Amino acid sequence: MPSRVIYADSADKIPSAPVDGLPTLVYWATCNLAQPIRYALECVGVDFVDVRVHWGPAEPTAAEGMHTPGYKGMWKERKVELAKTQLFPNVPYFMEQHPTLGDVHLVQSTAILRFIGRKKPSLMGGTLAHMCDMVLDQAIDLDWAMMDVQYDDWASATRWCTEKLPDMLARWDRLLGEKKLMVSDDLTIADLKAYECFRKIKLMEADPAVATSTFASFPRLCGFVERVESEEPIKRYMSSPQYIARPLNTAHAQWK
Template sequence: MQSSKKLIIGYWDIRGLAQPIRYLLEYLKVDYEDKKYPLGEAPDFSKEAWFSVKQTLGFDLPNLPYLIDEETGVKITESHAIYRYICNKHNPDLLGKTLQEKANVDMFMSYVQDIRNATYVHSYETGDLAALSKIGFEKFEPIAKYLAKVDGKFLPGGDQVSIADFLLFEQIDMFDYFTSLEEKTSLTGLYPVLGQYYKKMANLEGLKEYLESDRCLKVLYNGKRAKLNKH
């Protein structure tokens, strides 16, 4: 009989920081509850749905996204801790096999997170699409060169996908969308190796089915108050 205990991922009802976590769980075919907290509408964009329960769930550092594993009793927040917990429990190879691969995974996770952080001011404050696109064209150049060097393999440098790949996959998706709005050249148009890599990721068993399903959010890369978003 299947256990009634489950894994719960909590986040806003957007893609944001939780989307790579969802990709990872879908790829691993882990049964989970995708608990989405609705953001209110303009002009207030109320966060009461989360704030009303934030201090009641037993987290040491209450935040979104969060993970609750009813099987083990683990309750954690912070994205990178969640990534590593899921991989350590279900497939440690996704964190890299050798010391070099593990270092590559950590390096690319940090680099891709830095790219996302760099988008904040333009996504939420300035709404400057050209400036956002410039960040993408510049920041993705070394990644494109690396993927060409490893002959289009995954970020650890071999045939084994990693958690860093799921983070990169979401960022390519986001930047390709925004850069294409400029009607000049998209991210994958400028760096075809990124387009080839994206298609390979999108066809991974488990992830492919999720992307084609109604469960996969197709909109809202960012919160509702963001000036740049996918609607």
């Protein structure tokens, strides 16, 4: 459980080192790329600080989107300073004072997710690590396909859910089969990423502007979602005040 959630609404609240000596995750005040990382930290059972960065007072315009002057301005300001000590300043980033590795500073959401997963070997798939790797990458592809619609082409969401999504989900359904989870009966980081994708699909389809029920037509995938949510660390986190369910995306997305 995060021992502390920081809402960074000014540049000085965006840390350059672990906060209070604890593992520290820094990302926008959204779900998106950080949510599976948050789940993984819960599954590992470490105290951590979750820094949620606001994009600032300048809301993006329809014409300029993320290029609206001032939008994400405080992050851009802080990024200049972080670049003096960090090779690739970006969000999400993760910092930890590791007992054997020393100061760890990571960017790239998948690298962070894998680093945290290695703290609990079962999260990496054990003898089925090769399958965990593949399923994780496949879930990332699904996530990016969704984000293309959510950020840039929300008008096509209904068509995407009725024309493209059924084939995608049919493949996931075949992968799951009669297993408890996607790789095996043990929860992995690949399950966490796949779960978050499915959670977002369900939210998309529940939107009145979309109003489709493609996901509901795959009962085994519905069961997978329920089983992940019943895992004790996930259940505990989702019922806590630290849990963030929305927004999924930052302000310049057409759907959040």
